[in-house]
Amino acid sequence: MTAPTLQPFKAACVQFNPQLNCREDNVAALLRVVEDAARQGARLIVTPEMATTGYHYRDREAIRPFVDTIPGRTTERFAEICRLYGSYIVLSMPEADAKTDLYYISAALIGPDGVIGTYRKTHLWECEARWAAAGDLGIPVFATDLGNIAITICMDSVYYETARAAALGGADILSFPTNSSGQSIAVLQARAEANGLYVVSANRSNKELGFHMVGGSAVWSPLGEKLAEAEVMASSDRVCDEPTIVYAEIDPSLYRNPAKERLKERRSGLYKDIMLSHLPWDERRDRQPRPIRAVLAQYEPVPGDKLANVRKMLQLIPGRAAPDQAAADLVVFPELSVTGPVDGLKPETIWDISEHIDGDAVALFRRAARERQTHFVFGFVEREGDRLYNSAVLIDDAGEVAGTYRKTHLQADERRWAHPGDSIAVFSTEMLGSIGVMIGYDAAFPEVAGVLAAQRADIIAIPSSWRGEISCALATDPLLTRHPYPDGAVAAWAGIAVAAQAYTLVANYVGTATPYGGRSAMYTLDPFYGLDRPIIASARDEEAVSVAFTTIQPEWWFNQQKMLDSRKPHHYTIMIEK
Known part of the structure; x- marks a missing residue:
């Protein structure tokens, strides 16, 4: 019955x-x-x-x-x-x-x-x-x-x-x-x-x-x-x-x-850090607020054409496209920014445009980071052994690889060619503090940002290739915020910044052949009571959006430290069991 x-x-x-x-x-x-x-x-x-x-x-x-x-x-x-x-x-x-x-x-x-x-x-x-x-x-x-x-x-x-x-x-x-x-x-x-x-x-x-x-x-x-x-x-x-x-x-x-x-795609085994308690004596946490100048680069990709995409990326780096613009401390590029999206490409084609972590693209941006004393977060198809990954690499201002993140939550097309990453991690830098990275579809899983917050990320970088599939436009009444979100804000990305209490930097594609949504953005800790103001790029234009913020905000009424101190992990067990 x-x-x-x-x-x-x-x-x-x-x-x-x-x-x-x-x-x-x-x-x-x-x-x-x-x-x-x-x-x-x-x-x-x-x-x-x-x-x-x-x-x-x-x-x-x-x-x-x-x-x-x-x-x-x-x-x-x-x-x-x-x-x-x-x-x-x-x-x-x-x-x-x-x-x-x-x-x-x-x-x-x-x-x-x-x-x-x-x-x-x-x-x-x-x-x-x-x-x-x-x-x-x-x-x-x-x-x-x-x-x-x-x-x-x-x-x-x-x-x-x-x-x-x-x-x-x-x-x-x-x-x-x-x-x-x-x-x-x-x-x-x-x-x-x-x-x-x-x-x-x-x-x-x-x-x-x-x-x-x-x-x-x-x-x-x-x-x-x-x-x-x-x-x-x-x-x-x-x-x-x-x-x-x-x-x-x-x-x-x-x-x-x-x-x-x-919910069936969650990877509960990667979320164990959600269960950690954070004590006021923790000496690992960064107590130093850091003023940051960042650039969010959005452009129309050329799928499979590494040379064309790298040229676009270099043109958007401050100092080339805009010589009078102050140098950035950090530049974030979209998902798979070197290769462009690979949806629909044959697996053998994707293999041909992949490279190792010590390949040409990483070497090029390592050199650019040293020359410009700038940090980069960009994406590429990473090859290790016989496996491919949708990866993002963080290059520090000395040109060293500060960390590599392999996308942990894959969409259906990606599963044709990519293996999922097996860890969520925060990377330390001397200049910027702690940076967490997630990629595109990861934003649909709030546990990822939760792990990054538990590991005390001051900044979350999200290389993305978003076309509206995992979140809709923010519809919160603008009267609820003293610094309202600009038109085009995306609910999921805004929620990540508030939940993790980490400045969240999203770089996304624009496009006509494939309607990518643009709207690269900085999402902030507390626009509601007037701490800071979100910044959103256009939905269509190729541009490098400059943003500035100061991490940690130790004196504000609510911040990451206060959030971590007041969590109740013993009630979150279901999140690592299912």
Whole structure:
């Protein structure tokens, strides 16, 4: 007997603003709003973080009168609505564990038969840690009549691992209660499309003790499409105390999607460094911010013609194409930049244009690096023994090979001729600090950037040959960022920079014969609160885009060190098992 086909249904984001220390009034008001959503036909209803009590509590004693168990009196009141309308409610509230008397920021999934399960927030923000314990339940996934539902809360989204764990656990929908001032909702598109999940996000739209929450409750599709969004109130003088409900249709036929299929291509054996803890005494980390001038070279390739491609590359190096331009510390070229893309070429042709690491192309750029005192990252078909690799090499400013990376995640055409690489590594340079490299399709696997961050990459270079196949245009509301992403920003690349807290430099092709997407770019650590500004090249023009940035940003409110210190690797085990 086959299982019944799931039908499309309506989801609701309840943008509700509780009053601090007023649990009973909040619950009564929230019940009315949630019932209104259910009456309008919403089958899945998501509420904001700490929706029953408000958010800011100085310690355990301050919140003690307002906590409840799950199941408990509070969840039972919402279960009545679920029973009456056949709905499912994600209710975020402060939970008291009946056995330990520990408190958690939690969310209960409630259905027609009562509480189905509980999620406890994994990654806490500083003020929450004054009274709440970090979640101890991992990222559970709950089977329902609507599909498999997971929950994460607010700061969790900054850590790509939580959404990835949900997808690997079989989730179809990620419910996301939050009290966000911008960052945690700005990354939701990347989480949705990388993991093939519907994301249903409910935020607040007012102020509490001076903390401004920006609204923007939204539903994202598994393809990274924004299906619905409440108004974003970025200005601190704009609030809306009245509740807002945002609706969108969830289509279960999209539970199977390209990102879900890509989960089968993961190489969990390469991701072990994700499980490492990072301690404040680690002497290996770079404590020196470094000002960097980089160039991202994009051009139309000539497939299979090494001479033509190398000429284009040399013309784009500062000092040749633009003699008055300051020399670059680093130049990044596209994927397989020496040979051009080899899609469709015969294996024997690809063999003929391959070369060893000590071949002519590497020797040429080693010489150019010495002459110009510049670092290069470029790609070529590497030959070793009887194997070929899609490789990228890092040449330092002394002309030495600082590292070679062999692409670890191959697309279908590449598997005809290339072997996958067997390691993800960061390379050290005296001038630039630590550089991680990934290539093209690797960007579809957030674990790669996660490993590079765990190895403390200050910069991630991505030689690419992107034609739009692994990510869509960034659709985050520009009001969420003080330095908005330029038109043409790509969601996956933007997500890598934020998740790894490493400046991410992408070099891509342009083309007419083959429609490569251009948009070579620098993606930055925190445009949301005004630290830095992303820069994006055109979609069509051959050009060398100059960018400047300073690595590490040790004084900023959030950076790689703080991200690594606050990760919870013991909850990421599923990522190295599946």
